[in-house]
Amino acid sequence: MMMNEEIKGIPCLAFSSVVTRSSSDFDSDHGIKNSILNFKFSRNTKCDGSEGWRSGSNDKNQYVIAASSGIQRFVGISIQGRGDADEWVSSFLIRYSLDNKRWYEYKNGQVFNGNIDRNGVVNIKFEPAIIAKTISLHPITWNNHISLRWELYTDDEVCSFPQIQMGNVSIGDKTLSNNKGPIEYSRCVTFDKPFVGAPCVSLGIKYFDFSKESGQNRCAVEAKNITNKGFEVIFKRFSNDNLINDCSIDFVAFWKGDDYIPSDNEFKNPSLFLYNKK
Structure with missing residues (x-):
C-alpha cells in the first residue's frame, strides 16, 4: 500500500462506471452526488448544494459505497475533504465484496490515514489490487463532521473470469x-x-x-x-x-x-x- 503516490488508473466516479450511494445524507444538498473528487458548486446558483457528501449522522456506522456491474480490478482510491467547510475524514477503512453478499475488510481491517484539510487530496494505491464488484469506505475519525469527496480507480485489465x-x-x-x-x-x-x-x-x-x-x-x-x-x-x-x-x-x-x-x-x-x- 502506497500513500500519496500518483495512481495510474481509470477514474470510476468521474466516468460514471459505478453506482454510488451512502449510509445517510445530511439533506438533499449534501448528498452522494456531490462526492466526486474536486466537486465544486456553481457560484451562480445554489442548486448544486455543498462541495462534498455530508453524512446524516456523525458516527462510525456511516459509509459511502461504489458498485460496478461486473468484477473490477481496483488499483487505488483518492479522498478529499468538503470544499466549503472545515469537515473531512481523517481516517477510514476499506471493505469490498465480490457478490454484494459477503464483505471483507481490505488488509484485515487496516485503518488508513485520511485528510488534514479541506482540499488536499490523499492518494492510496492498493497493493495488491482489490478484485471486487463493490467497494465501500468507512470513516473511523473525522474533523467536525463526516464529509468527503473521493474517487476510485481501476486499470484497463479486463477481469473476465469463467463461471x-x-x-x-x-x-x-x-x-x-x-x-x-x-x-x-x-x-x-x-x-x-x-x-x-x-x-x-x-x-x-x-x-x-x-x-x-x-x-x-x-x-x-x-x-x-x-x-x-x-x-x-x-x-x-x-x-x-x-x-x-x-x-x-x-x-x-x-x-x-x-x-x-x-x-x-x-x-x-x-x-x-x-x-x-x-
Whole structure:
C-alpha cells in the first residue's frame, strides 16, 4: 500500500462506471452526488448544494459505497475533504465484496490515514489490487463532521473470469497396474483459465468397479486441494490386488461466488488471484 503516490488508473466516479450511494445524507444538498473528487458548486446558483457528501449522522456506522456491474480490478482510491467547510475524514477503512453478499475488510481491517484539510487530496494505491464488484469506505475519525469527496480507480485489465469449465483427467500410465506400486496416485489438473475464487468440482464418478478372476474389485476417485487455478485427482485402489491399467474421469468445475473466501496468501500474492495477461 502506497500513500500519496500518483495512481495510474481509470477514474470510476468521474466516468460514471459505478453506482454510488451512502449510509445517510445530511439533506438533499449534501448528498452522494456531490462526492466526486474536486466537486465544486456553481457560484451562480445554489442548486448544486455543498462541495462534498455530508453524512446524516456523525458516527462510525456511516459509509459511502461504489458498485460496478461486473468484477473490477481496483488499483487505488483518492479522498478529499468538503470544499466549503472545515469537515473531512481523517481516517477510514476499506471493505469490498465480490457478490454484494459477503464483505471483507481490505488488509484485515487496516485503518488508513485520511485528510488534514479541506482540499488536499490523499492518494492510496492498493497493493495488491482489490478484485471486487463493490467497494465501500468507512470513516473511523473525522474533523467536525463526516464529509468527503473521493474517487476510485481501476486499470484497463479486463477481469473476465469463467463461471464453469469442463475437462477430463486420466492416470495416463501403468503406475496402479503393478502390485508393488502405490495404493494411491494423484494427478494435477490445471484449469485453462483461473476462476476468480476456488470453484466447486464435480467428478463424473466417485467409485468404479471391475471384475477379475480373483473377484470383484473397487477403486475410488476424489478431488482434493481445490484452488482457483486447479486441483488434484486422487485415484485409490483398496488393495494390491486391484490392478488398474488406466482410467479417464470427466470433471465439471463451477464457481459459486457466495461460497468464496479469499485467503491471506491471495492478498499477499495477487498473482495467485489474477490470471496473467497474455
